[in-house]
Amino acid sequence: MIARSNVTIADVAREAGVSTQTVSRVLNNKGEISPETRRLVSDVIQRLGYRPNSVARSLVTRRTLSLGLVVPDITNPFFPEIARGAEDTALAAGYSVFLCNTTEQAEREVAVLRLLEEKRVDGVVVCSARLPDDQLVPLLRRQRTVVLVNRIVAGAAAGVVRVDDADGTRQAVRHLLGGGRRRLAMLSGPPASWGGRERVRGFREALQAAGLAVDPELILACPPYLDGGARAARRVLLSRRAVDGLVCYNDLVAIGALQACRELGARVPEDVAVVGCDDILLASLVTPPLSTIRVSKYDIGASAVRMLLDRIAAPGPEAAELVIRPTLVARASTPEPHPAAGAAGTTRPAAGGAAARPSAARAGCEPG
Amino acid sequence: MIARSNVTIADVAREAGVSTQTVSRVLNNKGEISPETRRLVSDVIQRLGYRPNSVARSLVTRRTLSLGLVVPDITNPFFPEIARGAEDTALAAGYSVFLCNTTEQAEREVAVLRLLEEKRVDGVVVCSARLPDDQLVPLLRRQRTVVLVNRIVAGAAAGVVRVDDADGTRQAVRHLLGGGRRRLAMLSGPPASWGGRERVRGFREALQAAGLAVDPELILACPPYLDGGARAARRVLLSRRAVDGLVCYNDLVAIGALQACRELGARVPEDVAVVGCDDILLASLVTPPLSTIRVSKYDIGASAVRMLLDRIAAPGPEAAELVIRPTLVARASTPEPHPAAGAAGTTRPAAGGAAARPSAARAGCEPG
């Protein structure tokens, strides 16, 4: 017969005939305790079904062993793996993670950061913050520790884990140019996205490096979902401008674009080549399989939390930046590059790449 | 210049020249306060940048305004929408949500439930618990409030939100039989999954109702991922038994099966029809688009939290069960049913069904 949960440390102490302090010491393996006492106390704890109240503990230790993870939208396939990497790493260190969706709304981004502050979490990982700097920085300053994912702000004293999106997009553009494409458009995602702006920068730079003009009308913002991509792609395809390649903010947008192409009778990749970004599971499974910029999302989450824990442990250096370099994965939605134009670093996997994590759903073989 | 966060209610009280109790009353809009005092205190709070410490508050109120959400694996596309529905509902009521992945490991399921207990969350939503009853029940009894998703246990005093999986599978089987199939196999997912067992039950019942024999060799357990589905499907297809229809534990398994079929040269749906379950985004986008049993995952999460909050507010009735009835969505992976055999309730959408939620990534039009 297991007792209910209202047991306190005082009950245990009374029952064991020792002070609460002694019980506390057994609990936390702190200080010197005689083996007999330890066993005695442990037995009583077991018998009463005592579980320490971490609320009370947090009040005095000033540490909650909780973290916040702020994402725009967990239903966006980019984020679940990040969350998983974050939670695995946190749990291994004894931390729990609050998951907060901002749903791409500034107001809710503010709300959850405030909530996490009141909850006194030991640190926060903020992914793809959409708030402008002047609103974001004050909120971040109030947090105990912060790691930003795919966002840089000045003066926030935050760690940063970011994907080199500009580089990724440059790779994509070079790949398309290498395949003979000359009229590229970009579906650039939410204007408030820092990563989106980086990708636009990479897009521009790569075009200019190749001596090509950048047509601002061919850079279209869109919501980071299927619909957004489909809509934006339709606009591009229906405009007078002939376009033979689409570089997309993420894979969802790219797959939306794929749908728009099919709708409008544009063959992929013959008429229009399409490149996505992130390499979500979906990318390898659609028809045609989507070329994309791959990055290990699990690692992003895991590294971010690891950095956060480091900063919690040693609030020393203000700066810390981890840059993750993405790689292009060429699939059927883009043409083979001309043998001459060597697209360095490009992989064309026989079967989906090996996942970093054991139980991960593998991309598997690509249905063609 | 905004102050740092170490401001306590006592600081505010001192600065405003009132008691901490008065400040507390302003904070919580409780009791009678004169307008002047309220404004005075509010100003000081503003000026000092005071945020109440919810750890201290929780200690005395015995409520943390936190919930736990336990899922097998957030990277499984079935769960992000549930999490989103749960978080939206929780946040609207002022609650935060701890996300916990059990990674299909009993040991970790135990660990996170213990952690949540120590954190003194006000309630827990447990999705697809894999622990056997005798281990699960004691852990649940220790939680303040529990809602189980897709799992039933005796004597746990928990609310239940569940999908009528048996019915869903019956629909799937009837649909396949209506399409003229006679040799059906089932890839039934993890043996520890309650939903999986329900689906097997539905499978058996529907076959028996049609006067067909159930071949136990054609019911294969498998991990709930692409790989698992592919592997199990290969086993079935390579066995001597001729099979013309596959009913799958979930869409990932079904898509894995699709890959196996392609590999082995079995045409879908001509040679083998395939039905998935859950209607994840992926399902409508693969080739051929996957017929599946649809259920609103967002609603599952939202309802579960709503039920949890109800039970927290009124710990009255021991029992509460919400059954969500799924519907078959027929796509190209299954043959049209014969006009005679009316498969009631079946939808064959022109374009993906309307999502319940505004910003949701729509299934969109089916390429094919």
Place this chain on the structure above:
DNA sequence: TTTATCGATGTTAGCGATAACGTGATCCTT
């Protein structure tokens, strides 16, 4: 023996909030 050392425990004082009750004013009642 005396004293210092140390190991094993107990005592006291909060952590930052709210619950519950107490206390003067003020304002009606009758």
Place this chain on the structure above:
DNA sequence: AAGGATCACGTTATCGCTAACATCGATAAA
């Protein structure tokens, strides 16, 4: 005008735990 509401606060006592210091017997060093 005395008694009783009502209002607008203030006081006190926890909530369950741990930090920091105090204690106390036993062993080792002088």
